[in-house]
Amino acid sequence: MRLPDLEAWAIFASVVEHRSFSAAADAIGLSKATVSKAITRLEAHLGQSLFHRTSRRLALTEAGKPLAEHAARILGEARLAEESANDAASAPTGRVRLAAPMSFGITNVAPLLAEFLAAHPGIEIDLHLSDARVDIVAEGFDVALRIAELPDSSLRARRLCSIQAHTVAAPAYLAAHGTPTHPAQLGEHRLIGYSNVVGPWRFQRPGESDVSVRLQGQLTANSGEAVVPALVAGLGIARLPHFIIEAQLASGALVTLLDDWAPAPIGLHLLTPPSPLRPARVEALIAFLGARLRDPG
Template identity: 75%
Template sequence: MRLPDLEAWAIFATVAEHRSFTGAAEALGLSKATISKAISRLEADLGQSLFHRTSRRLALTEAGRPLADHAAMILASAHAAEEAARDAAHAPTGRIRLAAPMTFGVSKVAPLLTTFLTDHPGIEVELHLSDARVDIVAEGFDIALRIADLPDSSLRARRLCAIQSYLVAAPAYLERHGCPTHPGQLGDHQLLGYTNVVGPWRFRGPGGAEISVKAQGPLAANSGEALIPALVGGLGIARLPAFILGSTLRDGAVVELLPDWRPEPIGLHLLTPPSPLRPARVEALIAYLSEHLRD
């Protein structure tokens, strides 16, 4: 059996990341000639070109794009195996790249990291906060927290808990437009859309009855927090989780609607790259977040 050219695959992953033979050579501490020979060797083995080369630009070919993802996983698995061997004899050390939604990350995740980092002085965490859906593998994240129904993918996912959302509106909006008494009436109202939660608004009511409503209205945003001024200002009705609503719900700036028809909860998931091999520092943070966010 012929073994795969793992060195060439690792070099290919680095060239694809840097989009440059020179950049890959500097990152790996190898000569540019060694990088070029490894790519040519891999292309000969595969029988296809991996890059379009010009004097000014290096770009992945149609065949090279999906193979670059495989190469990145091969390289990440090798790094993880080496780190796991080292970590077995020492306390976990190194950097972890963690992605989380903006408001949830600020209110729930960031406070947890203080204790975690105090207990693990050799670990560093780079916390990336964004409501945009990140590409974990391509952007090099070790862990991502995502509040959504997950599509099928090669990522490893762990459901931590269900997050309850509330249907709310400002008293001023209800005075002008009336208060709906059934989800079926929401089509006659102005609905503010939180685009990170895709699909229709689904409700479960008395006796297990279910109904779905398409959210349409004057404003949609990929940040739930961005909807708060419009919501409080009486522009429409929104469906948002409590960690985004915060004091606006507690203080009565908005009120809950249709309490007998609660929106279906949304899962909080912890995602990691496909490889089952992870450094001890990443395993430590996964265990910590799983324990403290499961409620």
């Protein structure tokens, strides 16, 4: 059986990444002629063109587009294998790209990173905070923290814990509009929504059927912290995780309601790309976050 031309596949991936034969050649330390010959060799073996070439532009053909994804995985796996072998003989070094939700990242993740970096002086952290759902593979993240119930995917996922959420409002709002005693009564109230959570609010209580409530109100935001001022001002009812409203609950600016109706649990997950091969620097951060975030509160 003929072995695949792994060098040509890796060069193909590099040309796609750098969008140029010359730039790819510079990046991997080969001559432009060597890069061109490798692509020609691969095209001859596959029996199809991989690129549309003009004097000003290089673009993947329709046949080349899906093959580029395979090539990127081949090159990525090879790089990870080499990094894993090198890491086994030395302390972890290099950059780790970490994505986390904005509010949770500020309150629960950022305070931990000083401890991690002090213990691992050779590691650099590139922390990306956003409540938007990032594409881990496409955007090049090594690790992501996500607060959600996850759909099936090729990502490797580890559930760290459940995040406690509360249904809350300001005392002034409840005094003016009444305090609901059953989730079904929320339909009569102004509800403040979090747009990154899709679907209705779901409530559970032992011995009773689950209740779902669809949102209706004046305000929806893609940041949990952004709706807190409206809540405190008495504009409605919201459901938010404890770490966002801890201070307001402690001060009495917000109070919980429907405490006997627990929201469906929300999991804090640690996600990584599909490959089981990970550099030691990534493994170190995963182990650290897994230990420290088991009970974030």
